[in-house]
Amino acid sequence: MNIVAIDPGPEVSGVVILSPERRILSARILANTKIVADLRIGTPCPFPHVAIEMIASYGMPVGAEVFTTCTWIGRFEEAYVHSDLTARYFRKDIKLHLCGTTQAKDANVRQALIDLLGPPGVKKNPGPTYGISKHMWAALAVAVYAHHVLNTSPPSPQ
Incomplete structure (x- = not known):
């Protein structure tokens, strides 16, 4: 089953479609209204698993953008x-899954994804992650983690 992963933002979001073989089928930054419309009609692929990065509170004050993003998460679902x-x-x-620590920065996550899936390469010789930028990296991280969760069987009861 394909995975549509979303890194939500207040106006636009990163969206990556990952195949069951962990191939990147599509990676884009789209307007949130376009994502909602696509999800309603079943595109970009029929019956995928939709994985959305969720916002967590760590006790620090947040601005209106965070609340707007939370609203969009609900709209996507x-x-x-x-x-x-x-x-x-x-x-x-x-x-934690990709880097082995919750303290990892975006650059560490990006490098872990490159190590796992392959380097971007160049226009003449594109690699598996060619064209991924900005919020697409975060969406790709969500997709890879969702793939792991969906393909890891729960431990059997003792």
């Missing part, structure tokens, strides 16, 4: 008719 195929993932869990 509500727009997708197959709500049983949606999941929210916390950034700290993604960092």
Whole structure:
């Protein structure tokens, strides 16, 4: 099952579609209204798992952009008719999975993704992560983590 991963923002969001073989099928930054419309009609691919990065509170004051982003997360979930195929993932869990620590920075996450999937390469010789930039890296991290969660069977009861 393909994974549509979203790194939500207050107006635009990073969106990555990852195949079951962990190939990047699409990576874009889209207007939130476009994402909602696509989820409502089942595009960009039918019945994918939708993985959304969830915001967590760490006790620090936040601005209006954070609350607007939270609202968009709810809109994304509500727009997708197959709500049983949606999941929210916390950034700290993604960092821990990819980097082995919750203290990792964006550059560490990016490097972990390159190590896992392959280097971007250049226009003449593009690699697996060619064209990924900005919020697409965070969306790719969500996709890779969701892939791990979906493909790791829970431990059997003792």
